Amino acid sequence: MSEILRIRDLAIDFNTSEGIVSAVRGVDLKISEGEVLGLVGESGCGKSVTSLAVMGLLPKPEGVLKSGQIIFENKNLTAFREEEWQKIRGNEISMIFQEPMTALNPVLTIGDQLGEVLQVHKGIRLGSKENIDICVENLIKVGIPRPQQVLNEYPHQFSGGMRQRIMIAMALSCDPKLIIADEPTTALDVTIQAQILDLLRELKETMKTSILFITHDLGVIHEMADRVMVMYAGKIVEEGPTKELFANPSHPYTQGLMHSRPGKVKKGDPLYCIPGMVPSGRQQIIGCAFEPRCQYSFRPCKTICPLLEFNEKGHGYACHLSKEGGIANVGKAVNISN
Ligand SMILES: Nc1ncnc2c1ncn2[C@@H]1O[C@H](COP(=O)(O)OP(=O)(O)O)[C@@H](O)[C@H]1O
Ligand SMILES: [Mg+2]
Incomplete structure (x- = not known):
């Protein structure tokens, strides 16, 4: 399948009165023709900022593209002037937001x-x-x-x-080649949400439009996406074909998200919550951004940023534990040897 969108090493900062916020910290992403790519992560992880960059809608002047390229159908959008963006926006790339009003x-x-x-x-x-x-x-x-x-x-x-x-x-309206849907069902109640997801799925089948589907809800991703990228603190921490990723969630963050799905608890039991919070983007992150919240944290995690490494199925995750055979192999033993 031919590639429609490619993002390379995207980094975006916001200059705020309280200092610099690093919202996106080196994202690589690819969407093929007719593919639905799901981008998932808790609130504040940089999903919307990534999508705004693709639309050329970063708030000015505070939003700064620090590095990276956004290539849409062989055109480098990062070099575009506003007039050129206007031709693409709503025409070749269009967007559906959380709150249509x-x-x-x-x-x-x-x-x-x-x-x-x-x-x-x-x-x-x-x-x-x-x-x-x-x-x-x-x-x-x-x-x-x-x-x-x-x-x-x-x-x-x-x-x-x-x-x-x-x-x-x-x-x-204009038969876009790419639709960016940013939390398109989050504001809707469950029944209506299901209807809108059905509609989007149907449109995907009939129109073969590529969709970048953004949500904090893994359940929705499971239903919609062909491939999933899990974003944490401005970086992709896990990526893979939907079926494969859901069968073998490998990054401790993805596992945490899986556990916190409402459908995963018995009635009456409290909902699991990943302890701690997403970092604000103000503090400098040296090692793994998830380390302070991770029960498997060990020696390299505080100081060395793990890289995304892929297996032959196209499934990859960025965690030092992958070198130790993954969580299943190592479990809590790592904590003890720490
Ligand atoms: N206009 C802005 N000014 C300053 N910081 C911003 C602005 N927009 C977003 N951010 C920051 O960028 C980070 C990522 O935000 P966002 O992409 O909206 O997250 P998500 O969509 O994953 O919930 C957050 O820390 C947020 O506070
Ligand atoms: Mg958002």
Whole structure:
């Protein structure tokens, strides 16, 4: 499968009044045509900042691209000027956010908003029959009933789930090659969440669009992604094909996330929580960023940053324990010999 997006050694800092925050600390990532790549990790790990960089939407001037390349279809986006970004954004790459209300304009009708995307990117005049026909078609694709009428209505007239469907219709408007979905179901209740995931899966099958699917929820990743990347403190700590990674989660952080899934506990038992917190990005990290929270921490972890090392199945994780045969082999013995 040909490659659609490639990120190399991406590092992003924020210059804040309280000092520099290192949000992304050297990420490599690749998405193939028609592939759904799941990016998962707790809140504050750098998932959204990574996706904003791909869209050329890092907040200016505080967000600084410290290093790296973002290659989309052989174009180096990191060298792009704003005018060039505008041609790509919403056209070849589009985005679905957690809260559709922030992306939809409350004072414009759905028809105007959907139609405008087509006018800006495809030159299909707003209000023309062709424009309206395509808008209706896109609303049908995302399962919106009575699409003709919906075109004349305003965002506040819809429920959260319906608004997210409208956002998806908008994201699909220009047949993008890549959709970035950042926590697209997090704000929705469970039943609606399942419906939106079904819709995204269906669209993936029919349209063969590549999707970068971002969530803190491993359950959602399991359902959606072909391949998974686990992000912690601005770095990828584990990566692999979904089935393989879920069968053999190998990084202590991934294992912690797996244990903390609500479905994993018996009714009445407390939910497992990884002890400690994600580092703020202000402190300098020398060794493994997960070390302070890791029950398997041993000698090299505080001072040497472990590298992602892959096996023949394309599954890799960045942990010094891999040299000792992994957690299963070493278990708590490492702690004792520490
Ligand atoms: N505009 C900003 N200014 C300063 N720090 C920011 C800004 N946006 C994000 N960050 C910091 O970058 C880190 C990563 O954030 P984010 O990518 O939003 O995490 P995630 O999406 O994984 O929850 C966090 O430490 C966050 O506080
Ligand atoms: Mg986020």
